[in-house]
Amino acid sequence: MAREKDADDTVRGKPAHHPGTEAEGPTRAVVIVPVLTRHQRNEDETNRPRLMRSADARHDEAVGLARAIDLDLIHTAVVTVNDPRPATLLGSGKVAEFAEIVKEGHAEVVVVDHPLTPVQQRNLEKELNAKVLDRTGLILEIFGERARTKEGTLQVELAHLNYQKGRLVRSWTHLERQRGGAGFLGGPGETQIESDRRQLQEKIIKLKQELETVRRTRDLHRAKRKKVPFPVVAIVGYTNAGKSTLFNRLTGADVLAQDMLFATLDPTLRRVRLPHGTPIILSDTVGFISDLPTHLIAAFRATLEEVVEADLVIHLRDISDPDTAAQAEDVERILADLGVDAGDAKRIIEVWNKIDLLDEGNRSRLLADSADASKAPPIAISAVTGEGIDSLKAIIETRMAGELEDLTVTIEPAQFGLVDWLYRNGDIVSRSDNDDGSATISLRATQSAREEIESKLRRKNNG
Numbered sequence: 132m133a134r135e136k137d138a139d140d141t142v143r144g145k146p147a148h149h150p151g152t153e154a155e156g157p158t159r160a161v162v163i164v165p166v167l168t169r170h171q172r173n174e175d176e177t178n179r180p181r182l183m184r185s186a187d188a189r190h191d192e193a194v195g196l197a198r199a200i201d202l203d204l205i206h207t208a209v210v211t212v213n214d215p216r217p218a219t220l221l222g223s224g225k226v227a228e229f230a231e232i233v234k235e236g237h238a239e240v241v242v243v244d245h246p247l248t249p250v251q252q253r254n255l256e257k258e259l260n261a262k263v264l265d266r267t268g269l270i271l272e273i274f275g276e277r278a279r280t281k282e283g284t285l286q287v288e289l290a291h292l293n294y295q296k297g298r299l300v301r302s303w304t305h306l307e308r309q310r311g312g313a314g315f316l317g318g319p320g321e322t323q324i325e326s327d328r329r330q331l332q333e334k335i336i337k338l339k340q341e342l343e344t345v346r347r348t349r350d351l352h353r354a355k356r357k358k359v360p361f362p363v364v365a366i367v368g369y370t371n372a373g374k375s376t377l378f379n380r381l382t383g384a385d386v387l388a389q390d391m392l393f394a395t396l397d398p399t400l401r402r403v404r405l406p407h408g409t410p411i412i413l414s415d416t417v418g419f420i421s422d423l424p425t426h427l428i429a430a431f432r433a434t435l436e437e438v439v440e441a442d443l444v445i446h447l448r449d450i451s452d453p454d455t456a457a458q459a460e461d462v463e464r465i466l467a468d469l470g471v472d473a474g475d476a477k478r479i480i481e482v483w484n485k486i487d488l489l490d491e492g493n494r495s496r497l498l499a500d501s502a503d504a505s506k507a508p509p510i511a512i513s514a515v516t517g518e519g520i521d522s523l524k525a526i527i528e529t530r531m532a533g534e535l536e537d538l539t540v541t542i543e544p545a546q547f548g549l550v551d552w553l554y555r556n557g558d559i560v561s562r563s564d565n566d567d568g569s570a571t572i573s574l575r576a577t578q579s580a581r582e583e584i585e586s587k588l589r590r591k592n593n594g
Contacts, residue, residue, distance in 0.1 A: 157203035160240040161233055161261075164190050165220060184421070192421075193244035195371070196266075199273045205236040210431040219254050220247060227260050233261050235503035239563075242269055246422070249298045255441045266422060267294060274427075282345045289338040290427045296331050349436070356586075361402065362531045363412045365438045367466065369458035370418025373484040377447060377514040378415040381524070400437075403527040407535070407577050408556030414441065421461040428468060439469050443530055445523075446481050447471070450497065450511070451488035476507045480526060487513040533578025540584060544568040547589055556580045 166186050184192075187207045197204055210225055218242070219226050221467045233241060240262045241255070248263035255263045263270065271294055276289045366374045382401040414437045428435070438444060446462060448455050461474035472481055486494055498511060512519030512524060529535075537560075542549055548572065553559070557576035564570050576584065 157201055158240055159205050159236060159238045160197060160202040160242055161192050161202055161229065161236070161238045162197050162207040162242045163229065164193050164207070164244045165212045165215075166209055167212050167215060184454055184457050188457075189244065192243065193266075196244075196269050196273065197493040200269075200276055202240060202242070205238055206232050217248075219249065219258065219588070220251050221255075226255070230259050233259050234486055240264060243276065244269075249346050251444075252298065267427075267538070270420065270423070270427065282349075285338055285342050285345065289335065289342065292331055292335050296328065296335070307396055347447040361410050361412045363414060363440065364443045364445060364527060364531075365414040365441035366417055366445045367438055367448055368418065368445075369449065369462055369486075370420050372418065372447045372449045372458075372577065373514045374415055374418065374447055377445075377482075377484065377512075378413060380514050380517060380520055382413055387519055387561070390481075400566065405524055405531070407528055407532070407558070408580060409528045409532040409577060410579070411527070411531060414438075419462045419465050423461075423465060430463065435469055437528045438466070439471060442478075443527065444471065444479050445527075446482065447484050449485050450483035451485040474510075477530075480523075480530070481507075482523060483509045483511045486511045487516050487518065528577060532580060535575045536578060536581050537573070537575055538562060539571060539573045540582055540588065541565075542572065546588065549584075552587070553584070556583075 164186070166189065169355050184518045184532055190207065192207050194204065194207055208229075210221065214222070216222060229241065232238070242264050243255070243260050244266050245435075246267060249254070249265070252263050252265060254582065269286065272281075278284045278287045312425040325376050366378060378399065378401070382403050401412050403413045405411060416435065416438055426572050443464075446459070446466075448459050452458065464529065471478075483497070486497075488495070494511075510519060510523050512523055514520075534557075540553070542553075544567075546571070550572070553572055553574060553576075557574035557580060560575060562570060562572045
């Protein structure tokens, strides 16, 4: 049974013009969200248990993805599919129904929020008389618009070519470039589809070579950082969890942060000094999403290596989203695919964002439930208002530099150059200036800061 909404109910605000269609206005589109029955879903899934999203959540995410490339949605529908058809996925009745909607609404694009085989995509395009994008194709379109750096552009292009490679169907077999051999015995030479495949493969090889150069450069930069060394803290999370907003809050940077799926794509790194002076490199990464295509993960491996190599990973969750548990599971699955153990409490910090959007009752209940959890309790924050940010910084610094310790040091007159460093890297509790010109300072500092203080004093004394 289909659950349908008018465009006015699903899209707020006037959509911007889609690139290449400024003259005709925004591209009109229909969004279809097929929901397979539990039996069919289980056939498609791995053996790992998985939380299933609600139809409403899937619908809203599909609409958000379509809006991310400024499509003008004239109709959206959730369709239950009990018996997926190999030719079209949807039943013939539903296909005919949507063909009429496309025709009456003059839609140019139909988005199907489900992976489609090349045959299904081709057949649907014929039946609906419109361009058909499946979930993978839609995500690739978004990535293509969001990529800004050379690396991001190369990664998107590589993923797109790998996607297109599987979409080449025998549409042009009548276009033979030449006959092979002599007479009638040679048979057909290279057909158009074979030529296209060869050209795509050549482009893929070239792009992989260029990305390998980028990867080596990134490895060199990473090696230089390790020599300093500054610990790396990576922020990961489901798309639209607020990663860029948190990144801006912690660094004072001005990274694009909007209420939009995949608002940022290219990774951003900034140096941050924590409250007690511990320097870190903070990395903002591309947002994760459910059913992220395998070849997309492969294409973005160079970027995601920042997560793999990170000393600490902040798993940021939008705790106000009703689907937050399923989103967290999807992030953990992708982390596992990258070789990162999401259950490693020493390396992973779970942070609950957007608590400012919860009413007091839900906030109290969630915080109480988290306190009773067997694993380390999550940190509740609001990246927008700044609530909980100081606690997050303190936990990051504790993980990176050790617990705060009480210590007292005596600074001789010849060592007074260290006093400024002490004030910048510790909490000064008291200071007394002695008759011999020395100063006794009591402070709280991290374990690593204490070790550095002791090392600096030894060097001064030895000098």
